[in-house]
Amino acid sequence: MSKEKTKPKAPKLAPATSEATIDIGISKADRAAIAHGLSRLxxxxxxxxxxxxxxxxxxxxxxxxxxxxxxxxxxxxxSLAVDLVAERIRALGFPAPGTYSQYAKLSSIDEDEGVPAAMDMVKKLVKGHEACAKTARSVFxxxxxxxxxxxxxxxTQRLQLHEKTAWMLRSLLE
Incomplete structure (x- = not known):
């Protein structure tokens, strides 16, 4: 006797909804405020x-x-840090910004025109790390x-990294 193998049936999934319920102990208003701050970061x-x-x-x-x-x-x-920040925004239930135009509106860091001299690059990166630290601190x-x-x-992790990196870069300028 040969038994025919049958394909297992796919489990039935709940219908997709436009907004899944998030119940993590943080109100939607607080999650929205945090997500906006993290979007700036x-x-x-x-x-x-x-x-x-x-x-x-x-x-x-x-x-x-x-x-x-x-x-x-x-x-x-x-490159690893941006993923962590974006995923936290998503975990809070909000879309993470992901376009240059969104970043330009949200960022406190200016783009540079041209190619600065090496030590000017270091100065600009010090300011950039300090700006990230200030933004992170404002969301805390x-x-x-x-x-x-x-x-x-x-x-806390982002603050530690940015403050340490700014210090190390400033050390090159002395």
């Missing part, structure tokens, strides 16, 4: 990532190798008010 992080990558490609001069490698480490770290009270520990943890 994401825009700053991405703008700094792009600036750092640009400087990596275009740095010249006696410190070329040192700065080229340093900038590569920094933009590599930034919103996360604390809502008892949003995952966001607070993310912000």
């Amino acid at each position: 994401l825009a700053d992080e991405y703008t700094l990532y792009l600036k750092t990558h640009n400087f990596h490609w275009n740095v010249t001069g006696p410190m070329f190798n040192t700065l080229h490698l340093m900038f590569m480490g920094q933009y590599t770290e930034s 009270p919103l996360a604390e008010k809502a008892s949003d520990e995952p966001t607070a943890d993310l912000l």
Whole structure:
């Protein structure tokens, strides 16, 4: 006797809805405020990532190798960080901004025209890291008010990185 193999039936899924219910202990209004703050941070992080990558490609001069490698480490770290920030926005139930025009509206970091001298690149990156730190710090009270520990943890990590990187870059300027 041969038994015919039957295909297992696909499980029935609940119909998709336009807005899934999020019940994580943070009100929608608080989640919206935090997500907006994180969107500003994401825009700053991405703008700094792009600036750092640009400087990596275009740095010249006696410190070329040192700065080229340093900038590569920094933009590599930034590329991972933008994903973490965007995913936290999504976990809070809001779309993450992802276009240059959105970033231009949300970011506190200006784009650079042309190719600055190597030490001017360092100065601009110090300002960029300090701007990211200020933006992260501005979101912290919103996360604390809502008892949003995952966001607070993310912000703490970003603050530590940006403050340390700014210090290291400033050390090159002395």
